[in-house]
Amino acid sequence: MESSILGTRIRQRRREIGTTQAELAQKVGISPSYLNLIEWNKRRIAGPLLGKIATALDISLSELDDVSERRLSITLGEIAHLPALAGVQVEEERINELIGRFPGWARGVASLARSEREATERAYMLSDRLSNDPFLSENIHRILTRIAAVRSISEIIYEYEDIPDDRRREFDRIIYEESRTLSDVAEALAVYLDKAAEDEKVFTPVDEVEALFEHHGNHFSEIETLSEILAPEFAGMNLRQERMRARELVTTRLGETIDRIVGDQAKISTHAGQNRARDLLTEYAVAAATLPMTAFREAAANARYDIETLSAEFACDTDIVCQRLTALPESDDTPTFGYFRANAAGTIIRMLRLERLPVPRYAVACPLWVLFRAQQSSDVLFRQRAIFPSGARFVFVAKAVSQGKVGFGAPRHFVTDMLAMSEEDSFKTVYAPDDDTRLEEVGPSCRLCPRDTCQHRVTDPLTDN
Amino acid sequence: MSARVLLAEDEENILTSLTFLLERAGYDVSVETEGPKVLKAALSTPPDVLVLDVMLPDMDGYEILRRLRASPATERLPVLMLTAKGQREDRETALRCGADLFITKPFANSEIINAIGELAEKRLQ
Numbered sequence: 127m128e129s130s131i132l133g134t135r136i137r138q139r140r141r142e143i144g145t146t147q148a149e150l151a152q153k154v155g156i157s158p159s160y161l162n163l164i165e166w167n168k169r170r171i172a173g174p175l176l177g178k179i180a181t182a183l184d185i186s187l188s189e190l191d192d193v194s195e196r197r198l199s200i201t202l203g204e205i206a207h208l209p210a211l212a213g214v215q216v217e218e219e220r221i222n223e224l225i226g227r228f229p230g231w232a233r234g235v236a237s238l239a240r241s242e243r244e245a246t247e248r249a250y251m252l253s254d255r256l257s258n259d260p261f262l263s264e265n266i267h268r269i270l271t272r273i274a275a276v277r278s279i280s281e282i283i284y285e286y287e288d289i290p291d292d293r294r295r296e297f298d299r300i301i302y303e304e305s306r307t308l309s310d311v312a313e314a315l316a317v318y319l320d321k322a323a324e325d326e327k328v329f330t331p332v333d334e335v336e337a338l339f340e341h342h343g344n345h346f347s348e349i350e351t352l353s354e355i356l357a358p359e360f361a362g363m364n365l366r367q368e369r370m371r372a373r374e375l376v377t378t379r380l381g382e383t384i385d386r387i388v389g390d391q392a393k394i395s396t397h398a399g400q401n402r403a404r405d406l407l408t409e410y411a412v413a414a415a416t417l418p419m420t421a422f423r424e425a426a427a428n429a430r431y432d433i434e435t436l437s438a439e440f441a442c443d444t445d446i447v448c449q450r451l452t453a454l455p456e457s458d459d460t461p462t463f464g465y466f467r468a469n470a471a472g473t474i475i476r477m478l479r480l481e482r483l484p485v486p487r488y489a490v491a492c493p494l495w496v497l498f499r500a501q502q503s504s505d506v507l508f509r510q511r512a513i514f515p516s517g518a519r520f521v522f523v524a525k526a527v528s529q530g531k532v533g534f535g536a537p538r539h540f541v542t543d544m545l546a547m548s549e550e551d552s553f554k555t556v557y558a559p560d561d562d563t564r565l566e567e568v569g570p571s572c573r574l575c576p577r578d579t580c581q582h583r584v585t586d587p588l589t590d591n
Numbered sequence: 592m593s594a595r596v597l598l599a600e601d602e603e604n605i606l607t608s609l610t611f612l613l614e615r616a617g618y619d620v621s622v623e624t625e626g627p628k629v630l631k632a633a634l635s636t637p638p639d640v641l642v643l644d645v646m647l648p649d650m651d652g653y654e655i656l657r658r659l660r661a662s663p664a665t666e667r668l669p670v671l672m673l674t675a676k677g678q679r680e681d682r683e684t685a686l687r688c689g690a691d692l693f694i695t696k697p698f699a700n701s702e703i704i705n706a707i708g709e710l711a712e713k714r715l716q
Contacts, residue, residue, distance in 0.1 A: 266675075267675045270675035270695075270696050270697060271602055271605070271696055273696070273697040274602075274605055274675065274696035274698060275602065275604040275605050276697075277697045277698075277699075278605065278608035278609070278612075278698070278700055279604070279607075279608050281699070281700045282608060282611060282612065282700065285700075286615070293611070296607070297607075297608075300604045300607065303604075
């Protein structure tokens with residue numbers, strides 16, 4: 127599926143201002159048939175032609191090429207394959223038309239699917255909690271035991287008429303005591319469950335923050351500009367001092383800017399989401415101050431985007447380099463990068479998306495990605511030339527690094543960082559494959575992958591293309 | 592002669608009700624509240640029926656049952672297991688350890704009296 131809905135917006139805008147295809151095509155110097163292909167999203171456009179069309183339509187580039195709509199298109203594409211929609215004839219090829227013509231409905235569907243996913247996650251979490259939580263297990267045991275005593279004694283009182291007075295009084299006392307204990311246990315349980323309901327929300331802020339970064343194309347120009355100004359203030363310091371000073375300066379001088387960016391994103395509704403967004407933007411600003419974009423961009427191009435070379439040159443960890451690479455401003459000769467970080471359990475814990483790379487929002491990713499394989503040998507950089515079922519080709523480079531406390535006896539935990547780029551873009555980098563480089567078949571996730579014979583499949587595909 | 596029932600249960604109030612019910616039904620009832628003492632009592636003087644709670648101090652009901660089944664004197668002793676955990680895996684564990692019947696709390700008095708009656712009858716046949 128073509129992910130861009132640029133064409134639909136061009137068509138809509140052209141109609142709004144009462145221009146024909148032929149007139150617009152003539153103005154921007156292309157044939158009407160080519161414009162027709164663009165308007166029906168059959169051809170991708172960017173760069174100067176996009177600028178000319180925007181000018182001819184009297185509309186800004188950002189209005190025409192809306193990142194949030196592209197994200198919505200990807201999300202609806204994933205929703206089309208949800209199990210709940212299996213058997214329903216969803217017109218996946220008309221998603222962009224839906225977004226263009228009925229944007230409110232499109233956002234509504236995405237919002238409903240998001241609510242459904244959150245509810246499912248919550249159900250799984252509660253189910254886990256019911257099965258494994260020692261507090262719940264202990265208290266349910268206590269409740270059942272108390273109820274057993276109350277029920278048995280009350281049945282005796284009801285069914286036996288000849289109970290001696292002293293026994294009857296003893297039974298009354300038991301019911302009284304057990305009822306009081308039961309009441310206390312039930313109250314403690316209710317308080318506990320209330321607290322658990324509050325804690326559940328920890329799942330959603332990750333999505334909220336991811337949306338913020340995508341909305342900005344992983345690049346915050348205001349933070350870049352302000353951070354670059356800070357750089358001279360820690361010149362001459364050693365690395366450790368430099369990082370500490372950068373953090374101090376970012377917190378004191380960029381705090382308001384970061385708060386405003388977070389506040390402008392209406393979708394970050396939870397405190398946990400706002401805190402996470404502030405933390406990650408602070409990290410972004412510290413990286414921007416210590417690896418200023420002007421210098422980093424030039425060094426990156428000279429090193430042909432070799433993350434290990436850049437890591438040595440700027441004396442920082444590879445994850446910082448990867449994140450800076452995703453923030454490179456768009457230009458024709460600069461590759462566009464995505465970044466992923468996974469923990470040892472295979473959970474993707476950080477994601478700066480790459481357009482057209484199908485990462486399932488509603489399922490775990492394909493285990494064949496080098497992101498997961500790289501943990502087999504830490505500190506070794508792996509490259510993977512990957513082909514997806516759609517035929518789209520990407521190059522991934524991944525490296526597992528240890529994280530957390532070090533020292534003898536301390537357990538070692540690894541996370542894997544992965545930089546992703548289209549194969550086309552990889553030719554601008556040191557990671558360009560040659561003809562002998564093995565092309566590995568991967569997918570987004572089993573559910574969305576049609577490769578029937580894949581021996582790593584764990585669930586049936588829902589696609590039949 | 593009335594059948595002898597050993598009640599292995601650490602909840603005092605449940606013991607009170609079960610003792611009352613079983614005595615009224617004509618059984619000769621003895622009581623133990625700690626795991627090792629239950630094992631010792633059942634091995635030294637095997638009752639006609641053992642009512643065994645799973646959660647007991649110092650040794651759980653499953654372990655007691657395994658040891659009883661390993662001894663020739665009690666390998667066929669009728670055992671009714673009681674537990675507040677009603678999950679399928681608990682029932683399966685109890686039956687795998689050799690319980691004859693399994694009842695979950697809370698129970699109806701008739702349910703437990705009928706179950707003990709059934710086991711006592713089987714023992715005396």
